[in-house]
Amino acid sequence: MPNREPDEILMLRVAQGDHAACGQLAERHLERILAFASRTLGNRAAAEDVAQEVITRVWTHAKRWRPGPARLTSWLHRIALNLCLDHLARQRRESLHEGLEPADPIRDTARRVRERDLQDRVRAGLRSLPDMQRAAITLCYYQGFRNVEAAEILGVSVDALESLLARARRTLRGRWRAVAPELLDE
């Protein structure tokens, strides 16, 4: 069956218990959700869990969804963001309970510069960002959301979104210049 029905129609079908419609929604949105979760969490296995949980919640909560000004993909990313934030918070609690000190991102990044390639430097910088800044960068720069959509997913105003983005980029520039100045020389 051609997968051309709008998301809203597929959601109505899912709400009526249509497995095939849920499969079509997964086919349409899963990879993008997985990419978002991967970049936000920096952990592939956890990202797959998040993506799977997002689709599961589509199935179980479809009857509660109503078409509105926000696209379905925005709603899906909002769910994914909440799951990612919960995962990150849980990780921090568990690491504290285990008596582990949080890693010093500056020291670790400086140590890795000698041994790893440029992609690891970039990933490390992104991982070191506060959760909301990382999510803002991921939504706007990598996932391609417009500012209004990204702000809605994050639950902030557009002004606040721009502040998150600017701070994130400033932080990244500072970290990367400290370890790889040749790449950011003006």
Next chain:
Amino acid sequence: MSNPPSAGRSAAQGAMTLERLLALLDAYGAGPERWPSDEREAALALLAESPDARARRDVAARLDAMLDRVPAPPQAPDLLRAFASVGRGHPRRGNTRRWRMIAPALPLAAATVLAWQFSGGPPPAPPSLSITELGAYTMPTDVLLIPPGVDLSGPAPTLGCAESIWGCPLPDLPVGRQSGAHPVRRSPA
């Protein structure tokens, strides 16, 4: 360095200013495709006229080049096949850690939802299930799961186990609770 208030979107109501253009570059980067669509044309016009703006654009472009070095995460064909197979009535893949993690926490009545996906048969009429019993709302941030336009004034679903073939006990839950902000008593496993 923080963006002064005048560089915010309120300044964008009028003509594009250098301050606003620099704020766009600082937030969204050098690529105009990421700038707000309603400001893009004016920003590009000013960019063509301002050496300062072009210098800032070049700085932003170097940072963008760093961000671009991280490739897109690999696809997950197994995961997609697992969900696609739901539509054809086949069971999910075996190594579903997520199912192992959440299944023990779900009351048996809620597990009938999961059983549909393994049965391959026509789905039964959707049961009335308490959202909290599904384990969906366990964190304060779950309140954000409520999508725009949802009818919150409608009757809250309740958990109905009385006729369940699983024989689960009726939980003692307040009606209408949809948030993890309040403690939820779960029925014993």
